[in-house]
Amino acid sequence: MTSTGPQPHRLETGGVIDRSRPVDFLVEGAAVSGYAGDTIASALLAGGRRRVGDSIYLSRPRGIVAAGVEEPNALVRIRGECDESMLPATTVEAADGLDVSLLSGIGVLDQRQDPAEYDTMNVHTDVAVIGAGPAGLAAAREAAATGARVTVFEQDFELGGSMLADPTQHIEGVPAREWVEVVRAELEAAPEVTVLARTTVFGSYDGNYLIALEKRGDQFGAPARPGVSRQRVWHVNAARVVLATGAMERTVVFADSDRPGVMLASAVHTYLGRYAVLPGQAVVVFTTNDSAYPVAHALVAAGAAVTVVDARERSVSSPARDAAVAAGLSVRPGSAVVGVDGDAGEAVEAAWVAPIDAAGTPGDAERVSADLVAVSGGWSPTLHLHSQRQGSVHWDDQLAGFVPTGPVGGQFLAGSVAGAYWTEGCLEQGRRAGRRAAAETGHGPAYEAETAHEQPGQSERAARAGTTRQLWIVPGRAEGYARHLVDLQRDQTAADLLRATGAGMRSVEHIKRYTSIGTGADQGKLSGVTTIGILTAALADQVPAAEGSPLTPGDIGTTTFRAPFTPVAFGALAGRCRGDLFDAARTTPAHSWHVEHGAVFEDVGQWKRPRYYPQEGEDMDAAVTRECRAAREGVAFLDATTLGKIEVRGADAPEFLNRIYTNGYLKLAVGKGRYGVMCTPDGMVFDDGVSLRLAPDRYFMTATTGNAAKVLDWLEEWSQTEWPDLDVTFTSVTEQWATTAVVGPRSREVIARLAPDLDVSKEGFGFMEFRDTVLASGIPARICRITFSGELAYEVNVATWYGLKVWEDIAEAGADLDITPYGTEAMHVLRAEKAYPIVGQDTDGTVTPQDLGMDWIVSTTKEFIGKRSYSRRALTEGVRKHLVSVLPVDTSLRLPEGAQLVEPDALGDYTGQSLPVRPIPMLGHVTSSYHSQALGRGFGLALVSDGRNRIGETVLASFGGRFAEVLIDEPVLYDKEGARRDG
Amino acid sequence: MLTIDCPHCGPRPETEFGYGGQAHVAYPEDPSALTDEEWAGYLFYRDNPRGEFAERWVHSAGCRKWFNAVRDTRTYRISATYTSAGPVPAGIVRPRTDVPHPVSKGA
Amino acid sequence: MNQRNLPEHPDFLWDDPEPKSSYDVVIVGAGGHGLATAYYLASMHGITNVAVLERGWLAGGNMARNTTIIRSNYLWDESAAIYEHSLKLWEGLEEELDYDIFFSQRGVLNLAHTLQDVRESVRRVEANRLNGVDAEWLDPRQVKEVCPIVNIADDIRYPVMGATYQPRAGIAKHDWVAWGYARRAAELGVDLIQNCEVTGFEISGGRVIGVRTSRGRIGAGKVALAAAGSTSVLTELAGFRVPIQSHPLQALVSELHEIIHPTVVMSNHVHVYVSQAHKGELVMGAGVDSYNGYGQRGSFHIIEQQMAAAVELFPAFSRAHLLRTWGGIVDVTLDASPVMGLTPVDQLYLDCGWGTGGFKAVPGAGWAYADTIAHDRPHDLVAPYGLDRFVTGHLIDEHGAAAVAH
Secondary structure, three states, X not given: OOOOOOOOOEOOOOOOOEEEEEEEEEEOOEEEEXXXXXXXXXXXXXXXXXXXXXXXXXXXXXXXXXXXXXXXOOEEEEOOOOOEEEEEOOXXXXXXXXXXXXXXXXXXXXXXXXXXXXXXXXXXXXXEEEOOOHHXXXXXXXXXXXXXXXXXXXXXXXXXXXXXXXXXXXXXXXXXXXXXXXXXXXXXXXXXXXXXXXXXXXXXXXXXXXXXXXXXXXXXXXXXXXXXXXXXXXXEEEEEEEEOOOEEEOOOEOEOOOOOOEEEHHHHHHHHHOOOEOOOOEEEEEEOOHHHHHHHHHHHHOOOEEEEEXXXXXXXXXXXXXXXXXXXXXXXXXXXEEEEEEOOOOOEEEEEEEEEOOOOXXXXXXXXXXXXXXXXXXXXXXXXXXXXXXXOEEEEOOOOEEEEOXXXXXXXXXXXXXXXXXXXXXXXXXXXXXXXXXXXXXXXXXXXXXXXXXOOOHHHHHHXXXXXXXXXXXXXXXXXXXXXXXXXXXXXXXXXXXXXXXOOOOOHHHHHHHHOOOOOOOOOOOOHHHHHHHHHHHOOOOOOOOOOOOOOHHHHOOOOOOOOOOOEEHHHHHOOOOHHHHOOOEOOOOHHHHHHOOOEEEEEOOEEEEXXXXXXXXXXXXXXXXXXXXXXXXXXXXXXXXXXXXXXXXOOHHHHHHHHEOOOOOOOOOOEEEXXXXXXXXXXXXXXXXXXXXXXOEEEEEEOHHHHHHHHHHHHHHHHHHOOOOOOEEEEOOOOEEEEEEEOOXXXXXXXXXXXXXXXXOOOOOOOEEEEEEOOOOOEEEEEOXXXXXXXXXEEEEEHHHHHHHHHHHHHHOHHHOOEEOOHHHHHHHHHHOOOOOOOXXXXXXXOOOOOOOHHHOOOOOOOOOHHHHHOHHHHOOOOEEEEEEEEOOOOOOOOOOOEEEOOOOOOOOOXXXXXXXXXXXXXXXXEEEEEOOOOEXXXXXXXXXXXXXXXXXXXXXXXXXXXXXXXXXXXXXXOOOOOOOO | OOEEEEOOOEEEEHHHOEEEEEOOOOOOXXXXXXXXXXXXXXXXXXXXXXXXXXXXXXXXXXXXXXXXXXXXXXXXXEEEEEEOOOOOOOOOOOOOOOOOOOOOOOO | OOOOXXXXXXXXXXXXXXOOOEEEEEEEOOOHHHHHHHHHHHHHHOOOOEEEEOOOOOOOOHHHOOOOEEOOOOOOHHHHHHHHHHHHHHHOHHHHHOOOOOOEOXXXXXXXXXXXXXXXXXXXXXXXXXXXXXXXXXXXHHHXXXXXXXXXXXXOOOOOOEEEEEOOOEEOOHHHHHHHHHHHHHHOOOEEEOOOOEEEEEEEOOEEEEEEEOOEEEEEEEEEEOOHHHHHHHHHHHOOOOOOEEEEEEXXXXXXXXXXXXXXXXXXXXXXXXXXXOOOEEEEEEEEOOOOOOOOOOXXXXXXXXXXXXXXXXXXXXXXXXXXXXXXXXXXXXXXXXXXXXXXXXXXXXXXXXXXXXXXXXXXXHHHHHHHHXXXXXXXXXXXXXXXXXXXOOOOOXXXXXXXXX
């Protein structure tokens, strides 16, 4: 156990802290001590430190202002395995060993890899209760009692909300904190109830879809624990939502009100009651309303000297004030703090107090010694989540706040978020909301629709809240407002606000942007309503008010509330989607073989495909040359499992394919296959592949690896939405079949050994035919004669779980023939030599089958998707780009794929250095480019304007600031007669 | 995150679905009978209302069925979902046919 | 640049006039395009009896919501022409508007993660260069030199295989750009009229003669639409349709951090677009939500996917915090290129369909649109973008070919 250091401001007793568990940590290298249950901020205050990092732009000294998420000043960086960049010290639990630095509004990102894990939870709940103060706990308890599934979210690490600050409260005859523990125990014992502390609902989306962030256990300093997430994002589908998010106190802006030692009155209350910390001995409580009086009493009880400065005229009735006077407190009604003096450490040592008139103009000020000014400028319901759902709000002039006008659909408002600023009111609203929310999910007794008189009326709310003087800003003893800080995070003053209105800005959105008020890390939680209040005064005769009444903050309006309510780490939102889990990698059954044989992989869609198999000392070119030679001269094999495979079944399957593909499928014989191209309705090539006719009503379609899912979706869409009368269904069988292409003049020998029952003769097994057979191994297989290289080739399809075995059998069957595994790179070379296009590489969504020279595959007699588009002007009259081959005059040159082609005389004086003065017209670009082992030279495919009519012309390829002459040639460069495909 | 009530599977999160744009736009009976303007209307023009919109969704990660939904494009509230095959509920906003899609002049 | 200090806006920006009974030109929409168009009408063509009508607050639509990326490295000639013209105008804009718009030519990287990305990237770089657009292909090591925080390790799921780089590309501060145009337009006599929704058009003999608004009728010699996602709603009022669909597009910002990200990084493959703005906040754009929507908000899973991609590429971002999310309404065409020019209604002009590319086009589109309006014929930069391309099939498909959003 560490020894705990001095805590001069800690009270002897009280607080929701565990004095048996001291904690010690470092702030700016200095030891700070506290107890479990403290925050960094409360421990700092206990140690007598309230000054934090200076302000961001003006470098003004700043102190702790708040006790919660609205804290604008006390931003800290926390060191660890991965540093926390920026957190409010008021929300971070004190823990042993923390290493804390104070920030001046700018964080520092740690560039090390974050070793922590984050995860995501998806839940459905009947009733989500947001906030575990009196209203939320009452709601949860009632809803839970019905047996409904209830999830309670509390951003704090303690339940109780406002009750934590005030140990004097009693609920249902017991002290409030005891009541909280009783309710917590009840809830935790209920099987359908989940209570999530340290969990902030930060987003509220359509359909009661909530997003929350849970901080789980030890946060900082401690090393990451494998398998245990540090933070968890909850996705919550809630049938009903009870918003019990409370309210936040505002300040009043006066000269130097940003000085350390000026705090929110409610924060002072919290530090006193919850943390047993007395932040000052001589306290000026400056208030516009009744809510600060309990704070004043608590301060007195803790031994502080208190002067209450009450902005409300003596004539304003206030039982709270009367009671304080009766209790002997010094109260100055009709007065305001007009400024503060600072000591050497820049903290408050005195407040200047002056009477103010009805317009808020102060009279002569008097200096009152004080080391703490506790300010209450009234309360603002925490309506962020309500507003994120476009819930309407209005200005309640009696409550002096923006209040939800009514709940959004499927939600309930309970407690001070709805303007109920007294505990019994919160409890009553909470109970009602909990019962009704549960009832609407079919739990507990049903209720009639809420009638107006059942809700706590405006008058009761107002009576309970008492009178709040709408005082937003107090003129100082000196002229001007340059020392009246409105937004402490953005260092913006009232003078800045007036400058914005002076510049013609009227919309609160423009003023926000002109001044940047409300854009800091606290998103204006502290400054928002105060800003609007000041604007109301500044624009009194500039902006139209509701008829017949003076301008109110309601006429100015708020800026838009957006998720998140409080900042959320990127890493937490990434969740498990990092590293290998960022996107699933798909591998084929033979993947382990490829790895063992040194394959270099390529990402194609989600698949890992072998690109080439380098042998000792080989670079890619050498490996690909060797692999190509094997396919052209001997035998080679390729893992083609990744090809998309779709079974198309039904009486109308032939008709369906006939409409999808540009060529005909009705007459394709059973036992045969056909290559087809499918197009989008605007006539552009979408995918291609071979379909086998397994039976009159059954086809086996292949699609390109990267497009397989899209093709399946495509078929379903046309079938279901356009041609539901056709009897056809689709099943993806990509994962069911493993496919190996066996390629080359000696492939027949390999297949003959592999499948001894099969007649592999040229006559017995024709091109574009397939056979079902049983391999020597006893494994059933479907073998097709298909080629993507121009060579004699077979595709061996077997059930996936035999994939590796059959791959190895093929390797063994061809071992004496030096059968060679080849990858996608060699596959591309071989197919390019034959001008077989790759959809997505040689096409780009702007290419028709005709552009590819495939007029032969476009039926002129039947209707198919895309056909109508070919008669549009751009396709009939315009010059199209055609797929041709390009041969660099320098035969050793391999053009970069993507090189552009231009006329030889198009360059003018452009040398390739810097940029041309005016655009140089382009003819097209190189889509594919390789070194051909068979041709002994570099070659490419290109889409070239009017290319088929340019064959024999020489043009320039432009790449990397260089130019090279290339000859345009016919697309097919190898075995133009097609003599090799039958072996 | 929308919650979409698949007519076949019930309410499911948006991530299970694919979007298909405006519903009730049929593939032309005889495309070759259309003028280029009419064909362009089919290819490129869809209603884009601010308000109720009958639109297509597909339950990609579920039953794979296409169906239709009526959703308000301002509030995102889905007021109805119905199968592609079944009857079209009363009051569904059909695609506009009264407003022409033009060719700009002078281009 | 001192990260901690931005200069203040001018002492006066614009006033709030009552609409006059008529104008020579009424521009509908006071976003970047509308304001720039008004400015160029006044400054280039001497047409100053102009009103810009705005339904809400000036520049409060997509102009206030975009991620401010400026680049011109588009594939096709027509696109490169207008975006490069725009970039050249950006380069002189601070001086022209006498407004510090924080135009920062910090370069834009478009990462490639697959061999196909590489092909498309090289293709675009080579086309860009011949079109006079500065562009380079960088290998992973060079990418790391330009942006040291990018993870170029080859053991991540989709390793960085290189990137296109446009050094002259960059960012600017969106509000400041809009306000710069607005102030200069107002100085030249243009009326900026906010909270004024157009509810109809007055058309006589096939020619527009005025607009009906929430603040009464306003006569107009010419009417120019610049309403992005709301264009469909307007053209239906004018009696014709446009081939756009309006979708939510989300963006987000982090809290302020010391500057570690010196450039702009875009990755189409994993869907992330990020820069670190002058004050130190990370600004990121997400993918377009799939569904039509005018709600200026999208679905949260889009943000989560984007965060995953960001942390994958930038390990340093793991403990940056999402501070604010928002959504715009992007007007998307099927070829991912804008629609500009004349319409079936005489003297009514169209500028829409910019999708995710509208901000960077503000100067160029405004300039060319103003010329088109002034002369009642499409400027050369505008001509390819007419509605007729959907009929003829002369699409400018920035979508299928080397698609790069934003």
